Amino acid sequence: MALFLFLFLIGCEKANEVENPAPDSPFLVILGTAQDAGYPQAGYQDEWKAIDLGQRKPLYTVALGLVDPKNNIRYLFEATPDFKEQLQMLDEVSTTDNYPFDGIFLTHAHIGHYAGLMHLGKEVMGTSSVPVFAMPKMKTFLEENGPWSQLVKLNNISLKPTQDSTLLELSGGISVMPFTVPHRDEYSETVGYKIQVQNQSVVFIPDIDKWNKWDVDIREVVKANDLILIDASFYQDGELKGRDMSLIPHPFTKESMELFKDLSEADKTKVYFIHANHTNPILDINSAEYEEVIKVGFHIAEQGQIFSFDQ
Numbered sequence: 045m046a047l048f049l050f051l052f053l054i055g056c057e058k059a060n061e062v063e064n065p066a067p068d069s070p071f072l073v074i075l076g077t078a079q080d081a082g083y084p085q086a087g088y089q090d091e092w093k094a095i096d097l098g099q100r101k102p103l104y105t106v107a108l109g110l111v112d113p114k115n116n117i118r119y120l121f122e123a124t125p126d127f128k129e130q131l132q133m134l135d136e137v138s139t140t141d142n143y144p145f146d147g148i149f150l151t152h153a154h155i156g157h158y159a160g161l162m163h164l165g166k167e168v169m170g171t172s173s174v175p176v177f178a179m180p181k182m183k184t185f186l187e188e189n190g191p192w193s194q195l196v197k198l199n200n201i202s203l204k205p206t207q208d209s210t211l212l213e214l215s216g217g218i219s220v221m222p223f224t225v226p227h228r229d230e231y232s233e234t235v236g237y238k239i240q241v242q243n244q245s246v247v248f249i250p251d252i253d254k255w256n257k258w259d260v261d262i263r264e265v266v267k268a269n270d271l272i273l274i275d276a277s278f279y280q281d282g283e284l285k286g287r288d289m290s291l292i293p294h295p296f297t298k299e300s301m302e303l304f305k306d307l308s309e310a311d312k313t314k315v316y317f318i319h320a321n322h323t324n325p326i327l328d329i330n331s332a333e334y335e336e337v338i339k340v341g342f343h344i345a346e347q348g349q350i351f352s353f354d355q
């Protein structure tokens with residue numbers, strides 16, 4: 045049974061535009077597609093100029109919204125530095141009785157994945173008990189380090205412990221399961237998520253070291269699920285001039301495509317690359333690399349794109 049990619053594509057003029065109207069059934073919305081630092085990145089004049097000239101669009105850091113319209117429920121995956129824009133995007137297509145979210149799921153303690161929690165504090169929204177789902181080390185990191193510890197003390201957020209490979213049943217037939225993946229775990233462990241609605245499932249792995257460091261075969265994950273959103277930080281080796289890229293391992297987009305080359309066409313179409321660094325040419329829809337990825341049967345996630353779960 046396939047997941048229904050009502051791919052409502054884009055072409056939005058505003059960066060924070062979401063395809064509208066949203067479906068009546070549960071859906072996922074892509075709130076950002078870039079690596080932690082977004083696009084354009086701080087200090088890169090060429091990138092800012094490309095935005096000014098209308099050649100490129102600003103792209104937010106990777107985040108997903110999971111919406112259950114019937115029950116007025118919505119969840120956020122990742123609290124990014126672009127939190128306020130992403131909340132605005134989600135407000136355009138969904139509502140909740142527990143503003144701003146019924147829950148926030150975090151993957152790990154790298155800046156692009158949790159720093160947006162700052163908007164929940166007293167300097168900004170001053171929220172009350174927003175459920176934040178976190179693994180043990182991530183939870184301790186937030187509890188023991190300012191300014192995050194203040195969010196806990198003032199009850200702006202309410203930390204909900206999660207465990208590796210343990211399913212969380214949410215309402216409306218939705219369940220979420222974190223699973224650990226190998227990554228540079230300086231402050232916390234790192235997880236991906238399996239999001240299940242009825243019998244359809246999406247796997248989200250924004251950050252991981254090389255595929256061969258994981259004790260799971262990603263090809264089997266592709267086969268067993270309906271949609272896969274995976275780490276495409278860099279296109280290929282040598283992309284970061286003057287930096288030793290072995291110190292920041294990620295599966296190169298080219299390596300992933302090579303690894304997946306014998307998958308069926310149907311399995312290939314489930315693969316969406318996401319979390320692209322500002323240097324990865326797939327962020328530019330006019331690049332030869334973007335065209336190559338599409339030509340061989342894969343997808344590149346688009347900001348504002350909606351995936352609807354069939355009901």
Ligand SMILES: [Zn+2]
Pocket residue numbers: 079080154156157250251319
């Ligand atoms: Zn990241």
Ligand SMILES: [Zn+2]
Pocket residue numbers: 152154227251
């Ligand atoms: Zn990371």
